[in-house]
Amino acid sequence: EKEKEKEKEEYELTCTPLFTKVVTLFTEQNNLHLAIPGGLIGVGTNLDPLLCRGDRLVGQVIGAPGTLPNVYIKLEMQYRLMRRCVGLKTRTKVPKVKRGEVLMVTVGSDAVGGRVIGTGGDLMRVVLSRPVCTDLLARVLLSRRVERHWRLIGWGQVTRGKEL
Template sequence: KFVQGTVAEGAPVVPISAQLKYNIEVICEYIVKKIPMPLRDFVSEPRLIVIRSFDVNKPGCEVDDLKGGVAGGSILRGVLKVGQEIEVRPGIVSKDDEGKLLCKPIFSRILSLCTEQNDLMYAVPGGLIGVGTKIDPTLSRADRMVGQVLGAVGALPDIYIELEISYFLLRRLLGVRTEGDKKGAKVQKLSKNEVLMVNIGSLSTGGRVLAVKADLAKISLTSPVCTEIGEKIALSRRVEKHWRLIGWGQIRRGITVKPTSQEWCELPHQAT
């Protein structure tokens, strides 16, 4: 009864125990058989969203043994190859004397590709990929590159600081406990100057609502984001000290930030 009339109706229900590893192979079998393989795009210029980044150097290691930063993420399209030159956007974000945002894209080269325990010569869409680069590890340590987009030089989309979206709000809040048969709280309409959390790709950033009209909204972002027109985003509102999903939107247009000078952020002994 719980799933009747929903998209989950007729879906297989498999009892499992992850700790005891019961029925894990059954889950894998159902995933392979029931979920269709999405069409992969191997022809377009490569694009990877960064969800983790690391400095793999141990404290006190010799200068000659220093390794570049590592970015972990999922390839959306295209093929990444070892030795390929790459660009990371928005890159290094700063402000000038007038408080204006500046974005310096990072340019580097791929030194290694790996997934789980396997070293790769090239990587295709699907699954998580670790990309070893020549980027200065200071820029990649402790997930500092999360929300950035990595891809072929000159092929990445624009950097936006303000977005105009068409949005759709949920009827009721998700994940909020209710007593008995009470229904969840209704989602209120967006209001001017309200602060939301906006998820675009792997980036979570603050957004202030500048204007609302019908199902359109203009949002000023706290951090610049590398995205494109037509991209879907998630909107969350702070409810009882927690961020709750209230709806989603699609980018219609926006105000872009022009990237400044190229920044080859490599370790000195690795520079080519």
């Protein structure tokens, strides 16, 4: 089993930036001349539509080269669990997070699976199923699979990470 984990750790992921030109900006049905942070903004580019189909780019980060945060495959975070699980009819208490457990980690608008590789006190280390672009000190949401649905169980703040 340790050999399998070692193989997974040695498996090399790559992250390839997509370079494009922003052609249009819009929100709802209004064309925009500029965009500021906040709200939902549609970005029209000259990327091949194949890359964008099926909402494949949802949650991805856009910015000028050299201005974006680092890309991480492992995150360490300070976290807090809620007392009760959100969205359940019964008032179920949230059990502690365990090593090996799979959680959904929401970073910005990007929800990515993560396996807990360590916990201690209010710290947790998670290896992600795919890389995320985020700042240190960014806030994240934590969800757990409960009754066949992802349920919000807590939140955290990224303290460190392993860059890709």
